Amino acid sequence: MHRDRVGVNVVFIGEYQHTLDTKGRVIMPSKFREGLGVRFIVTKGLDNCLFVYSLDEWQELESRLHTLPLTSKDARAFIRFFFSGAAECELDKQGRILIPANLREYGQLDKDLVIIGVASRVEIWGRERWEDYNDEANLDLESILSKVSESGI
Numbered sequence: 001m002h003r004d005r006v007g008v009n010v011v012f013i014g015e016y017q018h019t020l021d022t023k024g025r026v027i028m029p030s031k032f033r034e035g036l037g038v039r040f041i042v043t044k045g046l047d048n049c050l051f052v053y054s055l056d057e058w059q060e061l062e063s064r065l066h067t068l069p070l071t072s073k074d075a076r077a078f079i080r081f082f083f084s085g086a087a088e089c090e091l092d093k094q095g096r097i098l099i100p101a102n103l104r105e106y107g108q109l110d111k112d113l114v115i116i117g118v119a120s121r122v123e124i125w126g127r128e129r130w131e132d133y134n135d136e137a138n139l140d141l142e143s144i145l146s147k148v149s150e151s152g153i
Contacts, residue, residue: 010035010054012117017127020111024104025096029115032122033095042103044085048129050099050107052089052122099124 016029028036032052041058045051053061065082068075085106089097099109112127125133137144 011119012122013119014117016115018113018115020099020104020109020113021096023098024101025092025098026113026115026124027094027096028091028122030095032115032117033091036122039088039090042087042089042097042099042124043082044103044106045123047133048106048108050103050109050124052124053120057120 012032012035014029014031016031018026018029020026036052036054040055041053043051043053065079068079070076085103087100087103089099091097099107103109107124108126108129109124110126110128114125114127114130116123116125116130
């Protein structure tokens with residue numbers, strides 16, 4: 001969780017269907033706009049989706065990533081992946097953002113999108129990829145829950 005401008009914890013939740021226009025713009029769900037702010041970071045996420053972070057949350061994540069050892073090949077690879085794909089986006093007057101072409105390509109984003117809240121971040125998925133991911137995850141949900149419960153959750 002992160003804090004918004006007035007010190008209230010913001011947790012992003014929910015699933016919203018949206019459409020990418022021909023210029024690569026999408027309306028950010030109004031439920032997410034206040035927590036993200038007018039400007040925020042969009043970057044390559046895992047599972048071929050995009051991760052969206054408020055500037056405050058991005059700064060916290062950046063600080064944690066800077067503690068990873070540069071001597072670790074895996075750490076260097078992840079930092080390169082994560083930061084090279086990052087772009088600062090800004091809401092326009094209609095509540096839209098322009099998703100850069102490289103991020104649209106990485107996320108396999110065509111026309112139909114799903115934008116979801118995932119606690120401290122927002123994720124942007126191509127609708128077909130999101131449906132495929134859910135089908136795969138649902139098939140193995142029991143195994144996933146078993147592994148997660150081993151973490152004490």
